[in-house]
Amino acid sequence: MGDRAIVHPWGVRLQEFGYNGVMALREILRYPDPRLREKAQAVLRVDDDIRALVRDMTETMYHAPGIGLAATQVNVKKRVVVMDTSANRKDLRVFINPVIVESSGVFGVEEGCLSVPGVFEEVERAQKVVVRALDEQGEAFELTAEDLLAVCIQHEIDHLDGRVFVDYLSRLKQQRIRKKLEKHLRMAM
Numbered sequence: 429m430g431d432r433a434i435v436h437p438w439g440v441r442l443q444e445f446g447y448n449g450v451m452a453l454r455e456i457l458r459y460p461d462p463r464l465r466e467k468a469q470a471v472l473r474v475d476d477d478i479r480a481l482v483r484d485m486t487e488t489m490y491h492a493p494g495i496g497l498a499a500t501q502v503n504v505k506k507r508v509v510v511m512d513t514s515a516n517r518k519d520l521r522v523f524i525n526p527v528i529v530e531s532s533g534v535f536g537v538e539e540g541c542l543s544v545p546g547v548f549e550e551v552e553r554a555q556k557v558v559v560r561a562l563d564e565q566g567e568a569f570e571l572t573a574e575d576l577l578a579v580c581i582q583h584e585i586d587h588l589d590g591r592v593f594v595d596y597l598s599r600l601k602q603q604r605i606r607k608k609l610e611k612h613l614r615m616a617m
């Protein structure tokens with residue numbers, strides 16, 4: 429690892445964010461890893477350790493590339509999520525201890541997951557959610573999200589609770605996905 433020049437398009441944003449040193453890509457757990465089932469704990473204090481985790485998760489998400497990443501997916505049991513659903517990848521959102529306080533409507537898009545590579549399936553979600561969370565400075569905020577952003581928030585909070593989007597699919601589909609990914613894992617090793 430060690431210090432590296434920031435050459436990524438999102439580098440500016442990370443500097444605004446207080447980036448000034450080492451960042452690291454974290455390994456993303458793959459379904460059906462049992463560690464994806466562990467429930468994350470609330471963050472008690474948003475300190476430099478949490479901000480370092482947020483920076484690593486941000487880099488890992490953009491590098492993958494993905495539109496959202498929960499700390500559970502990098503084997504950290506803390507309620508931290510990073511997300512960027514924008515087309516130009518310059519709209520990073522950080523959610524610490526996110527809680528959905530209102531949800532309404534029905535909506536579905538084909539979801540994918542960095543922990544379930546190569547699988548895209550539609551899941552029924554709320555179309556609109558109101559979420560409360562802390563940002564990377566520990567400030568509370570509330571956000572009303574619709575459609576893709578709302579789905580992404582629900583998907584990532586599920587990760588913090590040990591759920592994966594595959595859980596919503598039929599048992600047969602779940603078995604197929606499990607077999608496919610276990611086979612990939614064996615080939616990789």
Ligand code: ZN
Nearest residue numbers: 540541542543
């Ligand atoms: Zn996911």
